[in-house]
Amino acid sequence: MDAHRPCEPDARERLLLALVLLSALVGCGSRTGLLVSEGAAPEPCTDPPWILFDHLESPVADVYAMRADGSELHRVALSDQPILYPTVSRDGRFIAFVLLGDPLTPSTVGVYDVRSGTTQLLSLGTSVSYPAFSPDASLISYADGLDLRVVRRDGTDGRTLITGPYEIGCCSWGYGHPVFENASTILWTTAGLTGSIQTDGTGMISELVSDFTVIPFANPTLSPDGTQLGALISCPGTYTTELRIYSLASLPADCSTGRVVAEDLLSYATVSNSPNPAWGPTNVIAFTQARDVFVVDADGGSPRNLTSSLTGDAGAAGNPVWAPGCIRLP
Numbered sequence: 213m214d215a216h217r218p219c220e221p222d223a224r225e226r227l228l229l230a231l232v233l234l235s236a237l238v239g240c241g242s243r244t245g246l247l248v249s250e251g252a253a254p255e256p257c258t259d260p261p262w263i264l265f266d267h268l269e270s271p272v273a274d275v276y277a278m279r280a281d282g283s284e285l286h287r288v289a290l291s292d293q294p295i296l297y298p299t300v301s302r303d304g305r306f307i308a309f310v311l312l313g314d315p316l317t318p319s320t321v322g323v324y325d326v327r328s329g330t331t332q333l334l335s336l337g338t339s340v341s342y343p344a345f346s347p348d349a350s351l352i353s354y355a356d357g358l359d360l361r362v363v364r365r366d367g368t369d370g371r372t373l374i375t376g377p378y379e380i381g382c383c384s385w386g387y388g389h390p391v392f393e394n395a396s397t398i399l400w401t402t403a404g405l406t407g408s409i410q411t412d413g414t415g416m417i418s419e420l421v422s423d424f425t426v427i428p429f430a431n432p433t434l435s436p437d438g439t440q441l442g443a444l445i446s447c448p449g450t451y452t453t454e455l456r457i458y459s460l461a462s463l464p465a466d467c468s469t470g471r472v473v474a475e476d477l478l479s480y481a482t483v484s485n486s487p488n489p490a491w492g493p494t495n496v497i498a499f500t501q502a503r504d505v506f507v508v509d510a511d512g513g514s515p516r517n518l519t520s521s522l523t524g525d526a527g528a529a530g531n532p533v534w535a536p537g538c539i540r541l542p
Contacts, residue, residue, distance in 0.1 A: 259537030261493050263518070264288060264298045264307070265505050266483045269527035273312055276529070277541055280496055280507055282518050289542045290324055290331070296483075297342055297531055301349035304536035306365070308343040308352060321354065323365060326539050334367040341484070342531075344390045344398075351411065353398050355388030360400050362390075362411055373413045378402040380424065389431040389488065393460070394438070401429045406443060419463040423448045427479035433491045434460070435510070442497055442510070444477060444487040445470070453479040455489065455497065457510065474508050474515055477501065483530025490532045498532035505529045 260279045267276045267287075273294035278285040288298070294312040301307075307324040311333070321334045321343050337356035344353050345365075353362045358376025363369060377384030385403035393399055396411050404424030409416040419441075422430040426446035433442045441458045447467035455477060456470030481487050481500035489499040495510045503523045506515040519529040535541075 257536060257538035261537045262535040262539070262541065263490075263492070263498050263505065263507075263532050264300065264535055265498075265519070265532040266296050266298070266530050267519075267522065267527060268483055268529075269523075275309060276522065277535070278518060279537075280492065280494065280498075280518075285522060286541075291322060295322070299343050299345060299533050300535040301345040302347055303349070304539040306345065306349050307535070308345065310340055310343065321352070323352075324542065326541075329542065332366070334363070336363060336367070336370065337361070342389045344392060346392045346411075347395055351392075353390035353392065353411075355386060355390070358384065358386035360387040360390060360398075360409075362398070371413070373398065373409050373411070374400065374416065376402070378405070380404060385424075385428070389429060389486070391432055391434060393434065399432050399434075399441075401431050403428050404430075406430055406432050417464065420445070420458070420465065420467055421448065422446050422467055423451070426451055427453050427487075429486045431486055431488050433489045433497065435491050436493045436495070440491075442473070442489050442491050443470075444479070444489055444499060446479065453477045453487075455499065455508065473497070473510060473512050477515075481530045482528035488531050490534055492534040493536075498534070500530035500532065503528040503530075505532045 262277045264277045267274050273296050275288045275298045277288050290309055295309045297310045299308045305326050309322050311320040311322055313319050319338050321336050323332045339357040341355045351362055352365055359372050360374040361372050374387045376386045380403050387400050387402045389401050391399040397408050399408050404422055405418050406420040407418040423446040430443045430445040439460055441460050444455050446453050454472050455474040456472055458470045478501045482503045487499045489497050491497050496507050497510050498505055498507045504517050504519045506517050508515040523529050
């Protein structure tokens with residue numbers, strides 16, 4: 213039978229019988245073969261997650277990526293301009309970064325859409341750093357000079373949550389390195405303090421106190437399930453830097469109550485002057501020591517240097533963040 217001709221009555225009867233007997237999709241003028249439902253769930257990702265991080269080698273500032281075992285190291289082609297501070301949305305769809313107009317005054321945030329391969333540029337301030345996505349990627353929080361701000365992902369409805377400076381000791385300190393605890397709560401850090409604030413600017417409280425003379429910014433990171441907080445921190449009176457983990461439900465808490473994962477760590481990083489830990493989906497924490505990115509199991513162990521082959525004698529790596537292993541990096 214010609215599939216493009218109208219069906220005759222006896223042909224329809226034969227086709228109906230074939231449908232019953234064979235349970236196949238057969239019909240006059242239709243395509244043969246079984247069809248995959250458009251709503252079928254995608255195959256689960258089994259690729260190991262990515263670590264993205266800053267790489268500096270004067271005069272170049274760029275973003276690189278690698279797996280947690282050190283494999284597949286490569287430059288991420290997000291921009292032809294110098295860039296720093298990558299961050300990735302929870303679902304891996306968006307990658308934000310800061311374009312450096314002047315090495316001392318980053319001012320523009322790029323938001324790269326992994327699906328479309330396009331980048332939206334947001335002019336958000338004169339000294340922008342450390343953008344962070346909300347869980348659904350609808351908001352971006354970031355440091356602008358000494359202030360902490362939040363804006364919609366399209367650049368609208370921008371507002372200041374905390375106005376700096378925080379005055380202590382010798383200097384005036386800014387509020388930075390935001391981390392979304394949930395859709396309505398942001399964690400922040402300034403000299404000696406880690407705290408939280410609501411996205412509407414209310415409910416600002418201090419959660420942890422550290423010795424800012426040892427490590428100025430004990431920038432926090434959250435466990436993948438959102439129940440624990442990790443920080444490279446110096447508890448008052450110890451004069452040492454440790455990676456500690458706290459139950460989020462227990463905060464506010466004394467610094468000493470945190471479980472020590474790694475100790476005798478460096479309190480500084482060449483890139484951005486802070487170790488900036490990032491807790492990955494395989495229960496591994498990445499962080500910076502001097503010029504390199506290290507990883508350590510959240511259950512404890514010896515930190516492992518991932519970037520020494522890249523940094524060599526002149527380069528520096530830092531500000532690690534995690535991304536789903538199956539996303540297509542540019």
